[in-house]
Amino acid sequence: MAKTYEEINEKIRKGKAVVYTAEEVIDIVREKGVEKAAEEVDVVTTGTFGAMCSSGAFLNFGHSDPPIRMANIRVNGVEGYGGLAAVDTYIGATSLSETKPNYGGAHLIEDLIAGKRVDLEAWSPGTDCYVRKNIRSSFTLDEINEAYLFNPRNVYQNYSIATNTSDTTLHTYMGKLLPRMKNATYSSAGQLSPLLNDPHLDTKGMGTRIFLGGGIGYVSWQGTQFNTTIPERNGIPTGGSRTLALIGDMKQMDAKFVRGLDIYGYGTSLAIGVGIPIPILNKDIMQRAAITDDQIYSTMYDYSVTSRSRPALRQYSYAEMKRGIIEYEGHGIRTSPLSSYKGARDVAGKLKDWIEHSEFELTVPSMPLPKEGKVQPLEIR
Amino acid sequence: MQGKFKLIFSEHDAQESVTYVLVKKFQIEPNILRAEMDDTGGLMVLNMIGTEENLRDAIKYLEDQNITVVKLSKHIQRDEERCFDCGSCVSVCLSRAFSIDPVTWEVNLNYEKCVACGSCLTACPAHAITLIL
Ligand code: SF4
Ligand code: SF4
Numbered sequence: 001m002a003k004t005y006e007e008i009n010e011k012i013r014k015g016k017a018v019v020y021t022a023e024e025v026i027d028i029v030r031e032k033g034v035e036k037a038a039e040e041v042d043v044v045t046t047g048t049f050g051a052m053c054s055s056g057a058f059l060n061f062g063h064s065d066p067p068i069r070m071a072n073i074r075v076n077g078v079e080g081y082g083g084l085a086a087v088d089t090y091i092g093a094t095s096l097s098e099t100k101p102n103y104g105g106a107h108l109i110e111d112l113i114a115g116k117r118v119d120l121e122a123w124s125p126g127t128d129c130y131v132r133k134n135i136r137s138s139f140t141l142d143e144i145n146e147a148y149l150f151n152p153r154n155v156y157q158n159y160s161i162a163t164n165t166s167d168t169t170l171h172t173y174m175g176k177l178l179p180r181m182k183n184a185t186y187s188s189a190g191q192l193s194p195l196l197n198d199p200h201l202d203t204k205g206m207g208t209r210i211f212l213g214g215g216i217g218y219v220s221w222q223g224t225q226f227n228t229t230i231p232e233r234n235g236i237p238t239g240g241s242r243t244l245a246l247i248g249d250m251k252q253m254d255a256k257f258v259r260g261l262d263i264y265g266y267g268t269s270l271a272i273g274v275g276i277p278i279p280i281l282n283k284d285i286m287q288r289a290a291i292t293d294d295q296i297y298s299t300m301y302d303y304s305v306t307s308r309s310r311p312a313l314r315q316y317s318y319a320e321m322k323r324g325i326i327e328y329e330g331h332g333i334r335t336s337p338l339s340s341y342k343g344a345r346d347v348a349g350k351l352k353d354w355i356e357h358s359e360f361e362l363t364v365p366s367m368p369l370p371k372e373g374k375v376q377p378l379e380i381r
Numbered sequence: 382m383q384g385k386f387k388l389i390f391s392e393h394d395a396q397e398s399v400t401y402v403l404v405k406k407f408q409i410e411p412n413i414l415r416a417e418m419d420d421t422g423g424l425m426v427l428n429m430i431g432t433e434e435n436l437r438d439a440i441k442y443l444e445d446q447n448i449t450v451v452k453l454s455k456h457i458q459r460d461e462e463r464c465f466d467c468g469s470c471v472s473v474c475l476s477r478a479f480s481i482d483p484v485t486w487e488v489n490l491n492y493e494k495c496v497a498c499g500s501c502l503t504a505c506p507a508h509a510i511t512l513i514l
Pocket of ligand 1: 457473474475476477478479494495496497498499500501502512
């Protein structure tokens with residue numbers, strides 16, 4: 001028996017929707033079978049809370065008197081893009097502060113969401129209509145006009161496992177990798193992860209309403225490097241594949257779900273909690289939303305190889321990774337997750353709470369995401 | 382009784398006999414957790430097990446040898462507000478001071494196991510860990 005978005009929303013409005021997190025629903029499907037579960041369950045919530053470098057904020061500062069057409073912009077020493085209209089800017093998570101050590105766009109985004117006051121400095125050549133040539137001021141999130149995150153690539157569908165076969169420690173975006181394969185790191189939330197529970201994005205598209213950083217956000221496009229060519233195991237890609245571009249109002253966000261990171265030897269990045277609801281429209285969707293860690297595999301790569309195509313060493317399931325130690329050619333390798341599974345649970349739990357309390361309705365995507373996509377290399381010509 | 386101590390040597394040769402004396406003279410069970418030595422001296426992090434009296438006497442003996450003895454306790458500190466339980470620190474700590482609770486998925490820190498090597502400092506992207514020596 002199939003359901004529609006509208007039927008589910010009707011139940012949400014009445015406070016009668018049956019909602020489980022992607023983790024809780026595993027047992028429901030095991031106990032009741034997929035047919036019965038598909039009838040009973042209306043929504044499954046997913047979550048992830050990890051570093052997503054391709055994130056940033058659009059800000060509009062408002063006009064000073066006399067006004068300025070900002071060309072060169074620094075907020076807490078972090079460069080904002082000066083190629084938009086007079087007082088619009090975009091600040092990326094990995095942009096480093098010129099004045100504050102270990103501080104970047106990601107920290108600035110966290111500070112703003114936490115309600116902190118930040119310093120603004122901007123310069124301009126001056127024009128007949130914008131005579132001011134420089135400005136120094138400060139602001140809080142409440143005092144500026146629009147402020148929204150627009151993240152071109154978030155919630156990677158699966159991601160590599162990293163290890164290091166060399167004799168020296170490596171500091172990478174995949175964390176600290178000890179020499180001679182003494183550890184391995186992974187970053188996906190596995191069975192709770194948004195795109196692993198709906199691997200072909202049957203219920204996602206432009207306009208899908210989501211949880212973003214503690215507020216409400218939307219899927220706005222496919223993410224950059226959207227890739228559908230990765231080989232699958234149990235219907236799930238075994239490495240980084242699909243991605244989403246997300247948008248959301250910073251003024252609704254909660255600093256608990258937004259964290260500026262400084263990855264040693266790499267730079268800054270933004271950890272952000274993202275949760276996406278899955279409407280259980282039919283039993284196939286139910287089946288896929290009940291995926292377990294032992295069915296989701298990822299591929300381990302040697303990060304000491306610096307060329308684009310690193311050698312694949314082996315595949316492991318997330319159930320194996322989460323045990324804390326994996327075996328490779330007779331040796332034990334200790335593992336570290338890089339994204340917070342506890343945070344992912346909090347996100348999925350909070351989204352479940354909103355839906356149960358009629359505070360969050362599902363949206364029908366206004367356009368599906370591409371069925372195909374591949375990643376092209378940049379050739380040096 | 383047992384305790385963890387940091388011994389700072391100003392001369393290279395002083396350290397060689399230390400553990401021998403601790404065992405022979407003070408019936409202490411020493412366990413070297415970390416040692417860094419060069420020509421100008423160095424440091425050693427040592428776990429010592431023995432009676433209260435023997436430990437006290439042993440420390441006095443070490444200090445008489447011009448060795449600085451610092452008792453270590455909670456020298457690693459974690460800012461619980463900054464930590465978001467990502468787990469990046471877990472696999473770089475060879476003494477397994479960090480562990481992930483398999484039920485709650487919180488990252489726990491067992492101060493007793495820490496040997497103050499500092500490896501986790503560069504693994505934590507939230508800058509939640511500080512080492513006080
Ligand atoms: S300093 Fe950090 S890595 Fe080293 S033993 Fe202590 S907790 Fe572990
Ligand atoms: S790496 Fe830092 S933030 Fe992550 S769990 Fe360890 S202490 Fe917490």
